[in-house]
Amino acid sequence: MTPHTASRRPFRWRPDQQWEGYLFILPSFLGFLIFIVLAVVMSLGISFSEWGLTGFKGFAGLTNYQQLMRDPVFWQAFWNTAFYIVTIVPLQLALGLIMAVGLNQAIRGVTIYRLIYFMPVVTTIVAGAIVFRLLLATNGPVNSLLASIYGVAGIPFSAPNWLGSSDFSKWSVVILTLWKNTGFTMVVYLAALQGVPKELYDAAHTDGASAWQRFRHVTLPLISPTTFFLFIFQMIGAFQLFSEPFVMTRGGPANSSLSVVQYIYLAAFRDIRMDKAAAMAWVLFVFIFAFTLFQNWTQKRWVHYESD
């Protein structure tokens, strides 16, 4: 027993006190057991079964997974989701950081700007999607603006069909997602920026570092734990993208904007294939888990913690 714990009582079961503690956590723990643990375990079981509306119909072994691997729509949804990840995550981090740096200055009305940029985060996605559907209509304001810009530049312009063509539909979803979520990234970055000690900037300034060098060698390393957090968080979010394509394009045209989670939803509730949906959910989970582990492993190379 080390000296500083000598005054404490050694650990032992004290039913009179612990009983109450367990009682306090019981409601949420029960909820966790039923709605998370039980559901997760069951979904794994379902993915290896034949499972319909009324429940268990028989063991299926790997059949659901094999069917999935042969399903072209699943792969299309898979690559669409990959597209969402590689576009949304970097863009969101970059835009969020730029906005945060801009709004970290002492400018007049900065709170108003912060409010404006954060507003989409708390706006209903369906309302946002309706507005964006109008903005991105073939003869809508966005195309009119593009047409006039092209017109001034003298470049021939053919109006993109943002929602109705398989070349642009994914970009419409990306645009809506960025509008919706970048404000959150900005707020988290703002908090991180305000945690960077001012004396480090002063020191760098004294050493003759330019503004860019200060940003690159002081700001970026010091906010890298935040970047790491946001990266993981946004990547998982992009893996699980559902509402944005669901309300914006319904996954179309030609499944060109269908996300994996949307396909899980369709398999479960349109096709009543709970087994296939569960198998897809687990495939998705394995990918998310693997990517998160990989990120966690690479963080040594680029994430700087102050205590290091």
Place this chain on the structure above:
Amino acid sequence: MQLKRTMGIGVLVLVMALILSACAGIAPQAAAPAGEPAAASETTTITWAFWGSPEEAASHKMVADAFMAEHPEIQIEIWNQPWDDYFTKIQALWASGDTKVIPDVAFLWPTPRYAAEGVLENLDPYIAASGYNLDDYWPGLLESAKYQGSVYGFPRDIEVNVIYYNKDMFDAAGVAYPSDDWTWDDFLAAAEKLTQKDANGVTTVYALAAEGGKWAKWVNQNGGAILDDYVNPSKCMLTDPASVAGIQFFADLMNQGYAMRPADLNQAGGDAAVFMSGQAAMILQNTSRVSAFNAAGMNYDVAPAPIPAGGKRWNGAGGAAWVMSSGSDNKDAAWTFIEWLQSTNGGEKIYTERGEIFPALQSVANSPAFMTDQPPANKQAIITEAAASDVGGFGYFPEWGELSGSIIDPGLERVWAGEVDAETALADICTQVDQFLADNGYPK
């Protein structure tokens, strides 16, 4: 991308099902006024599930009241949900297996999908026992509510797609009104005159606005087909030249600027909106638009759809059906209600009089309930199309929803967007359809 946990997705499906079944128990609400005295001990209460807007629900309530007036021994409890929630919620009720919450009678589409899950009652014994007349249904219509040869539901209405045309726009363009036997060539000639384009060749007024989902009409009219068999398919027939030509006819209407592309139509608010605003001179649609156009006082009429030279008249026979739950605890009362709903002087008549449906029963269509003096004047056009109803619009096997929703319709969207021609898209679609059928063990 709201707050999410790493593990969250693995449980999405189950958690939703659990939560839904937990919420469902409190959903039913009595159709009877609150002040009504408690039901006598011999009355049976059955739960009746349907989707619908408040206006539609008002018609349903009228039907329930009329039934209860005739059958005081049966009390109807209404369970009404909007379309977007209806299917997930009713699935959760059935999945619960609890006879107290399972609706006894429900409105449903597609019937075979649910019959295959074992949640629906086979109606054959009831039909045999009561001598219910199946011959009054439009040809091919009952097929959509059959599973493995047995009837599992009665379609309430039939989707009859006709051409609605704006008489003022035809007059202004100097085009004669459509005749009852007009052809694709007549249609194209009229379309060319009705379409208005700006200096850049962009269409400002379209001859036709039709949803992409209406494509099966052109295919079947032209002698094409989707599958070789609609109950037990063995192969895709969309690469058949007649099918390809049918799809290409629809695509060319869009490519030439005569018809609005479905994505644009969707953005513009749907066919009723563009027809009423004069952006389109014609629409191809079922009878559900009549009440809106009448309310708006439009100068319009309907005509049968044009058919190709050497082709045939064809209307896809399908409509959502009344079904009985196999988990119902009041099956006899449920049958009494369903039989009344689908009788010439029962529910069918009320829905038809209120303009909600074009009836599934021929006797009701030919009765004053439908043959009113309200527009459209050419009601015979609707009867003509309905009489040409047949299978061919969709499959009657459980996996059809997945096949059409994930492969066929998405594949065709590229044609409607003008990205590929019909032949290329259909070759691709058929490869996937054949693989899907093989994967799911067809032909069985």
